[in-house]
Amino acid sequence: MEQEHLARAGLYGLLGPRWVEIEVTALENNLREVKKILRPFTRLLAVVKADAYGAGAVEAARVFCQAGADYLGVTTLAEGVELRRQGITIPILVMSPLLPEEIPQALAWGLTLAVASRWGAEAVAQAVRETGRLARIHLKIESGMYRAGLEPEEVKALIRDILSWPGVVVEGAYTHLAQAAHSRKAWEQFRLFFRVCQELEEEGLKIPLKHIANSYACLAYPEMHLDMVRVGTLLYGHYPAGTIHQEIKLQDPWKVKARLLHIREVPAGTAVGYGGDYVTKRATRLGVLPLGYADGLGLTAITRPKSWPDLLRFLAKTFLAYWGWQHREEAVLVRGRPVPIIGRVGMQLSLVDLGDIPAQEGEEVEISLGRPFTSARLPRLYLREGEPYLLRLPTGEWRGLKDKAGFRAR
Numbered sequence: 001m002e003q004e005h006l007a008r009a010g011l012y013g014l015l016g017p018r019w020v021e022i023e024v025t026a027l028e029n030n031l032r033e034v035k036k037i038l039r040p041f042t043r044l045l046a047v048v049k050a051d052a053y054g055a056g057a058v059e060a061a062r063v064f065c066q067a068g069a070d071y072l073g074v075t076t077l078a079e080g081v082e083l084r085r086q087g088i089t090i091p092i093l094v095m096s097p098l099l100p101e102e103i104p105q106a107l108a109w110g111l112t113l114a115v116a117s118r119w120g121a122e123a124v125a126q127a128v129r130e131t132g133r134l135a136r137i138h139l140k141i142e143s144g145m146y147r148a149g150l151e152p153e154e155v156k157a158l159i160r161d162i163l164s165w166p167g168v169v170v171e172g173a174y175t176h177l178a179q180a181a182h183s184r185k186a187w188e189q190f191r192l193f194f195r196v197c198q199e200l201e202e203e204g205l206k207i208p209l210k211h212i213a214n215s216y217a218c219l220a221y222p223e224m225h226l227d228m229v230r231v232g233t234l235l236y237g238h239y240p241a242g243t244i245h246q247e248i249k250l251q252d253p254w255k256v257k258a259r260l261l262h263i264r265e266v267p268a269g270t271a272v273g274y275g276g277d278y279v280t281k282r283a284t285r286l287g288v289l290p291l292g293y294a295d296g297l298g299l300t301a302i303t304r305p306k307s308w309p310d311l312l313r314f315l316a317k318t319f320l321a322y323w324g325w326q327h328r329e330e331a332v333l334v335r336g337r338p339v340p341i342i343g344r345v346g347m348q349l350s351l352v353d354l355g356d357i358p359a360q361e362g363e364e365v366e367i368s369l370g371r372p373f374t375s376a377r378l379p380r381l382y383l384r385e386g387e388p389y390l391l392r393l394p395t396g397e398w399r400g401l402k403d404k405a406g407f408r409a410r
């Protein structure tokens with residue numbers, strides 16, 4: 001049904017053979033669910049860094065703004081500028097420190113800056129003097145992550161200077177948890193951060209927005225909500241690993257789809273794909289999937305094994321792979337049934353074993369491709385209650401899809 005609908009709407013020609021579908025009512029639902037567990041005065045900063053974890057930053061930001069986000073968070077200057085260019089007006093915090101050369105542009109676009117070093121603070125002051133613009137800053141405090149952040153002693157020495165610089169306004173202070181799920185370490189970071197904020201306030205600095213909580217802390221430690229929470233993972237429909245308190249009901253907005261480019265039958269004993277890594281055990285119907293590792297297929301994050309059983313599992317997989325056993329994170333659904341990806345994943349193509357499913361060439365299949373890995377070059381199709389309304393093409397163009405019969409440029 002859905003397939004017919006897409007074809008009828010003339011979308012296939014625009015979408016090409018693979019795309020991502022994002023159901024925006026799920027994003028709205030997730031933001032409202034998070035708000036339910038916040039106190040009324042706690043603000044919500046929606047993290048839309050890294051192209052909104054793959055969901056497409058501009059449209060995700062628009063949806064979050066309309067659903068009641070108070071602030072947006074990005075990592076780079078370019079991410080902030082993209083949102084402003086597309087007409088997003090709510091405050092945006094650039095959560096990574098910028099280089100001195102980037103600061104004038106960030107001020108011109110009205111972005112809020114993170115200050116994580118004396119070097120960074122002086123660069124902001126300099127840019128304010130040169131441009132005559134106001135700088136809103138959040139002090140990033142070091143509390144145990146040891147990435148970017150002002151050491152507690154450093155920030156106290158710096159604050160007297162900052163207070164003397166006209167045009168530099170400290171709007172907030174924050175820190176980031178290194179191991180949110182490790183409650184003793186998380187609370188240590190929290191107490192250190194809270195103490196530094198208190199000491200700064202004793203020096204006469206008012207800090208309206210103090211924030212520390214990411215998705216995990218948002219669920220697990222309500223006492224850490226403070227003035228604002230910075231949430232990403234939950235908004236995109238995932239519970240952070242290890243959370244136990246699942247009192248909120250999240251929805252997954254995300255589907256990766258592709259159309260089978262070709263189907264062929266090969267006899268038993270055929271070595272398929274690069275390197276002949278996979279040899280068919282029986283006569284096999286192969287489907288060609290227009291996705292490969294350049295699109296994010298077959299990529300996994302390898303983290304350090306945390307326990308002996310973890311390590312054993314890791315070693316077992318490596319051993320078994322030597323004898324041709326394949327483990328894949330992704331599943332491909334053909335007519336709702338899972339089929340395996342076989343052979344080595346290519347750069348932009350791979351193979352599936354269709355088994356006895358009477359799939360046809362050109363047919364839509366679904367792939368459980370992880371959000372952050374999925375290439376931004378795949379088109380993003382936005383749907384509201386299943387109805388496509390907007391398309392972001394890999395060229396950066398947008399198409400509004402207003403009526404069912406066709407589409408109109410936005």
Ligand SMILES: *Cc1c(COP(=O)(O)O)cnc(C)c1O
Nearest residue numbers: 047095176214215230231232233
């Ligand atoms: C990514 C990020 C977040 C959001 O983390 P989630 O666990 O996805 O909610 C919050 N704060 C900072 C500084 C981040 O970089």
